[in-house]
Amino acid sequence: MKEKSVKSLARSLTVWLNFLFENPSSCGCDPARFIGESDGSDLSLGGEAREVLLSNGKRESGPGRRVGFDGLWRGPKRQRDLSWRGDGSDEVGQDGFLGSTFSGLKTSLQEICSFEDLKERMRMYLSLGSCKEIFEALTQVTKNIDEGRLKMRASCPIVSDVGMKEKAVRILMSYNPIWLRIGLYVILGGDSLLPNGDVNSEQENAFLRMVLEKQFLSHTGLAKAHAYNKQVEGLYRPGYYEKLGNVILKRFLLLVIIIDRAKSQTSLPLKYGIDGLDGGSPPLFSLKSSIKSSRQLIIDFLSSDVMHGEGNVLAHLVIVGYKVTYQQNPLIEYDFRVTDLFEDLRDGVRLCRAIQLKPPSILMKVVVPSDTQKKSLVNCGIALQYLKQAGVPLLDEDGTEILGEDVVNGDKELTLSLLWNLFVHLQLPLLISKTLILEEISNIRGVAVESSSTQTLLDLLLSWIQVLQVSDILEHNGVCNGQSVMVLLVFLSVQLLVKRNMDKLNFHKLLGFGCQGPNSTSSSTEWNNDKARRTPLEKYGMYFAFMVDRHHFVNLKKSITVIQKATRAWIAQRHCEGSTICNQMQNPDLINAATVIQSCIRGHIAKSAYAQRVVSLKEKGSVMAQDDIGHFAATKIPSHYRGWLMRKSFACKKGATRIIQRSFRSSRSRRYFQIQRQQNASVIIIQSHVRGWLSRRQAYREIDLFIRIQSFWKGYCARKNARGQLLNLRLRMEKSAANVDDRRRLINRLVAALSELLSMRSVSGILHTCATLDVATELSQKCCEELVAAGAVGTLLKLIRSVSRSIPDQQVLKHALSTLRNLARYPHLTEILVQSHGCVETILLEFVRNKEEGYFVASELLKKICVSKNGAKAIRSSPALFKRLNNFAEELARKARNDKRNERNLPAREHAERRLKEVVELLKLIANANANANA
Numbered sequence: 001m002k003e004k005s006v007k008s009l010a011r012s013l014t015v016w017l018n019f020l021f022e023n024p025s026s027c028g029c030d031p032a033r034f035i036g037e038s039d040g041s042d043l044s045l046g047g048e049a050r051e052v053l054l055s056n057g058k059r060e061s062g063p064g065r066r067v068g069f070d071g072l073w074r075g076p077k078r079q080r081d082l083s084w085r086g087d088g089s090d091e092v093g094q095d096g097f098l099g100s101t102f103s104g105l106k107t108s109l110q111e112i113c114s115f116e117d118l119k120e121r122m123r124m125y126l127s128l129g130s131c132k133e134i135f136e137a138l139t140q141v142t143k144n145i146d147e148g149r150l151k152m153r154a155s156c157p158i159v160s161d162v163g164m165k166e167k168a169v170r171i172l173m174s175y176n177p178i179w180l181r182i183g184l185y186v187i188l189g190g191d192s193l194l195p196n197g198d199v200n201s202e203q204e205n206a207f208l209r210m211v212l213e214k215q216f217l218s219h220t221g222l223a224k225a226h227a228y229n230k231q232v233e234g235l236y237r238p239g240y241y242e243k244l245g246n247v248i249l250k251r252f253l254l255l256v257i258i259i260d261r262a263k264s265q266t267s268l269p270l271k272y273g274i275d276g277l278d279g280g281s282p283p284l285f286s287l288k289s290s291i292k293s294s295r296q297l298i299i300d301f302l303s304s305d306v307m308h309g310e311g312n313v314l315a316h317l318v319i320v321g322y323k324v325t326y327q328q329n330p331l332i333e334y335d336f337r338v339t340d341l342f343e344d345l346r347d348g349v350r351l352c353r354a355i356q357l358k359p360p361s362i363l364m365k366v367v368v369p370s371d372t373q374k375k376s377l378v379n380c381g382i383a384l385q386y387l388k389q390a391g392v393p394l395l396d397e398d399g400t401e402i403l404g405e406d407v408v409n410g411d412k413e414l415t416l417s418l419l420w421n422l423f424v425h426l427q428l429p430l431l432i433s434k435t436l437i438l439e440e441i442s443n444i445r446g447v448a449v450e451s452s453s454t455q456t457l458l459d460l461l462l463s464w465i466q467v468l469q470v471s472d473i474l475e476h477n478g479v480c481n482g483q484s485v486m487v488l489l490v491f492l493s494v495q496l497l498v499k500r501n502m503d504k505l506n507f508h509k510l511l512g513f514g515c516q517g518p519n520s521t522s523s524s525t526e527w528n529n530d531k532a533r534r535t536p537l538e539k540y541g542m543y544f545a546f547m548v549d550r551h552h553f554v555n556l557k558k559s560i561t562v563i564q565k566a567t568r569a570w571i572a573q574r575h576c577e578g579s580t581i582c583n584q585m586q587n588p589d590l591i592n593a594a595t596v597i598q599s600c601i602r603g604h605i606a607k608s609a610y611a612q613r614v615v616s617l618k619e620k621g622s623v624m625a626q627d628d629i630g631h632f633a634a635t636k637i638p639s640h641y642r643g644w645l646m647r648k649s650f651a652c653k654k655g656a657t658r659i660i661q662r663s664f665r666s667s668r669s670r671r672y673f674q675i676q677r678q679q680n681a682s683v684i685i686i687q688s689h690v691r692g693w694l695s696r697r698q699a700y701r702e703i704d705l706f707i708r709i710q711s712f713w714k715g716y717c718a719r720k721n722a723r724g725q726l727l728n729l730r731l732r733m734e735k736s737a738a739n740v741d742d743r744r745r746l747i748n749r750l751v752a753a754l755s756e757l758l759s760m761r762s763v764s765g766i767l768h769t770c771a772t773l774d775v776a777t778e779l780s781q782k783c784c785e786e787l788v789a790a791g792a793v794g795t796l797l798k799l800i801r802s803v804s805r806s807i808p809d810q811q812v813l814k815h816a817l818s819t820l821r822n823l824a825r826y827p828h829l830t831e832i833l834v835q836s837h838g839c840v841e842t843i844l845l846e847f848v849r850n851k852e853e854g855y856f857v858a859s860e861l862l863k864k865i866c867v868s869k870n871g872a873k874a875i876r877s878s879p880a881l882f883k884r885l886n887n888f889a890e891e892l893a894r895k896a897r898n899d900k901r902n903e904r905n906l907p908a909r910e911h912a913e914r915r916l917k918e919v920v921e922l923l924k925l926i927a928n929a930n931a932n933a934n935a
Contacts (some may be wrong), residue, residue, distance in 0.1 A: 006412055011631070013419045015343045016356060016427075021336045028430025096232040102135050104883050108142035109114060111219065111247055113187055121186045125262045140320040142251055150316060151836050152245030153308045159217055159244060164305065165607060169212050171301050174289035175259065177204055181260040184208075187251060188215055219247050252301060253322065260283065260294045260324040267326075268452055270363050274331050275459050283332050294324035300875070315729075322624040340412045348379025351407065354422065355386050362386050373408060380404035387418075392425045428457045434765035437461070463692070620685060750776055751790045763808045766799075770815035784823050793836045798821055800842055810852060817846065821874040824864040834865060840874045844881050848888050851915075859918040872929030882926075892916040 001914045020027050122131050145149040157164045164338055178195045185193035188349055193211070226240035266282030276283050284294075291297050308317060317323075338344045345351055349368040352362050367375045381404040388394060394402045396417035406414040431609055437460045452576065459628050499787040660828045753769045760766050773792070776783045796816045803809040804817075820843070824830045833839050843865070847858035865871035896916050 007415055010341050013416065014338050018336045020354060020357065024357050027427065029422065032386045048205065061416065095277060102139060105135060105139045105142055108146055112250055117189060121189065125182060126265065130261045130265055134261060137322045138254060141317065141322050141395055142250060145249055151308050152249055152306055154242050156241035156245040158306050160241065160249060167216065168217065168301060169209055171297060172212055173208065174291040174297065175287055176283055176286055177208060177257050177437060178285055178567045179263065180208055182262065183255045184211060184423065186258050189256055216251060217248055219244055256294055256298060256324060257322065260326045264326050269331060274363065276332055283328060284326060285328050287333050292328040294326050331363060333464060336370060344413055346408050346410055347376045348383055352379055355383055376408045377404050379883055380407045380576060387422065389424065392421050410682055432457050434460060504733065591912045745788050747924060750783060750787060754790055754792050758798060767808060767812050769813050770819065774818045777819050781826060784829060786828060788823060788829055788832055793833060793839065797839055797842050802847060810854060814854045814857055817854055817861060821857060821861040824861055827868065830864060834868060834870050834874050840865065841878065843883060844885065848884060855915060855917060862922055866925040866929055872926045875926055889919045892919060
């Protein structure tokens with residue numbers, strides 16, 4: 001039985017707490033009183049209830065004074081702030097917006113929105129002081145953006161990168177749809193963005209996403225101005241993404257600061273209650289979002305992947321005066337619903353909330369989230385401390401002290417005792433008037449009952465139930481108003497227990513636990529004594545159930561009586577109408593006679609009234625004729641006088657007009673003369689500059705001719721003087737050539753060096769010999785022919801095959817390939833190269849393997865070979881080599897595409913493109929030679 005009683009009381013208190021959290025005003029705890037919006041003059045409340053609300057309702061505020069926040073939340077179509085019309089609380093005038101203070105900001109925001117329209121829309125949600133703060137901050141921010149000190153990356157990845165664009169939209173969707181619509185409406189305009197209907201539907205979210213992607217993160221004007229072809233989307237001229245990034249950056253910072261200021265202006269401070277629940281405005285961020293502050297939103301949106309050269313972008317914005325401060329409190333998102341009473345009260349947050357609705361607020365000290373036992377103990381300790389200050393006893397019926405550890409550990413009996421004490425000492429005074437219940441008891445007993453200071457509200461309630469017995473509640477005009485004991489009992493039985501059958505109320509279980517009757521003895525732990533103590537309360541519950549049944553019966557009886565009266569009246573009226581119709585049908589002559597008599601009487605009355613009216617009109621006309629003569633005489637003189645005054649005024653105005661016109665014409669003539677004089681001076685200056693320029697040009701031409709003649713003459717004199725020296729030099733050269741040794745000639749020395757090339761062991765000697773062969777073959781065709789005749793082709797091919805990948809050997813390879821390239825300049829020597837064994841294969845392999853300068857030398861050599869008649873045929877005759885060449889071309893093309901995508905450094909990319917160009921040209925030469933051969 002005791003366990004059932006505990007469960008019954010737990011269910012009752014659970015429903016009471018849920019009802020208190022959802023409808024605090026129905027429990028006498030109107031949150032509007034806490035924030036200063038109620039004057040405590042509701043006469044329907046009891047005297048003690050009014051005293052409690054007047055003493056505790058307006059926290060930290062005197063009578064008639066508002067607390068420090070901007071009123072309750074109003075819709076988006078609310079009236080403008082009075083401060084914009086000059087009669088508000090702000091003392092800032094409108095001159096700050098009409099002058100040149102924000103001219104730079106107005107110019108910077110031209111690509112985003114009209115500055116005048118922006119001010120008009122901001123007036124709907126912000127005060128004048130807030131708007132001025134926003135404009136001052138944006139002036140510095142837009143200046144930094146326009147000057148390039150704060151900008152996005154040149155490619156604008158927030159638009160060009162699909163993943164980052166989706167991330168940006170997701171971050172902006174962290175806002176509550178109501179606030180996001182307001183911010184977009186202020187920036188973009190359009191009544192379709194005003195919040196209306198269901199703001200949390202899927203269709204609403206899809207609409208906001210579409211607006212963000214198509215309007216907020218794009219700009220139609222910039223796209224049209226930078227488009228190469230207006231028929232093709234996505235192709236823009238250089239500079240488009242940079243300008244678009246600046247526009248998006250300005251839009252985002254404007255959106256964030258407007259929403260932040262609007263929310264800060266309309267939010268409810270924590271010391272007055274929970275914002276969005278006890279007043280204020282809707283939450284700024286959605287419950288599902290991980291972003292809970294404006295600063296975090298800016299950091300996530302303007303990350304290092306988006307901004308150019310920015311470390312901490314928020315610090316940069318703070319330096320230039322851009323500050324956002326709103327941080328969403330976790331209590332706004334806390335679910336106060338109670339499902340398991342003992343488990344849900346362990347963290348102490350719901351207990352503090354129940355106390356906050358009655359004594360002064362304690363939300364400033366609540367720790368949320370209370371995910372550890374230590375935090376839960378802190379919250380419960382704060383709640384018990386405030387209850388103790390409010391005079392609530394922290395003892396159960398056995399005298400055991402209730403501690404915070406008991407609530408955290410889930411002790412059922414102590415927790416229920418604490419809630420019952422909270423209900424009795426804080427809830428009952430808000431619903432019961434001690435004076436009214438004493439008057440009701442006096443009315444029922446017929447004897448005046450004096451108030452006793454020792455009697456509590458609960459004692460009076462029990463006394464009222466005891467003396468009521470079977471009396472009809474409605475017959476005594478007793479406690480049947482909104483704040484009487486009847487409302488309390490109905491609230492406890494219907495709202496808490498949610499039972500329509502009053503016979504099953506078990507009222508003794510609700511009132512008997514944790515509170516003793518006035519005549520009861522000391523409590524005992526034995527169950528029999530406890531049951532005997534609760535027997536009177538069971539009788540009171542039976543009396544109460546009987547009274548409720550009696551009340552329903554009286555209401556039913558009254559309803560039946562009213563229905564019967566209405567039915568009888570309708571039947572009687574129907575019988576009366578039927579009898580009247582029958583009488584009219586039986587006496588038609590009497591009716592006609594009465595009609596004729598009535599018509600004659602009405603005609604006589606009308607004729608008499610007409611005759612009297614004619615007589616009165618004649619008398620009135622004679623009087624008016626006499627009055628008209630006097631009136632004409634009295635109005636003639638004033639009319640002439642007014643005409644004279646009008647002519648005099650006209651003459652004065654005419655003279656003044658002439659003086660003004662004369663002054664205006666004089667001023668215009670002087671201004672025209674000044675303009676003509678300035679024009680003449682300008683013409684003279686321009687002519688003087690043109691004449692000077694023509695003279696200087698003629699002088700420059702003459703000087704150039706002089707210099708040219710002098711240079712020709714000096715050249716002629718120099719050639720004349722050097723003619724004898726050249727003749728002497730030629731004779732000396734011929735003499736020395738006749739005496740030279742044949743073995744010391746260049747050709748013979750090259751042939752000797754070629755024969756010793758393969759036998760040399762010094763890399764420097766080989767490199768010197770190859771360099772000499774390269775230079776000699778480049779300058780002399782005869783040297784090329786002699787070297788080919790001496791077997792230079794085979795020697796060089798062997799040398800090419802034997803070199804390694806070291807730097808000196810690569811230099812030797814380059815000179816050897818260059819020597820072969822010099823030999824291939826002559827067609828008859830090219831054929832010898834092609835016919836040499838392994839020549840084409842060796843050169844082609846070096847072309848494919850080499851990545852340095854030798855690659856391009858080998859490319860030129862292969863081009864010369866392919867131009868010859870048998871060169872391309874020799875390459876095509878080897879399918880393996882030709883296939884390798886094609887694969888090499890495909891690999892270079894793939895690398896070039898990757899380099900463009902990865903944005904590598906420019907020199908490396910140009911080198912790769914040049915290599916690809918060489919191999920493509922070589923393949924084209926081979927293909928053309930093959931086509932010509934087939935033709």
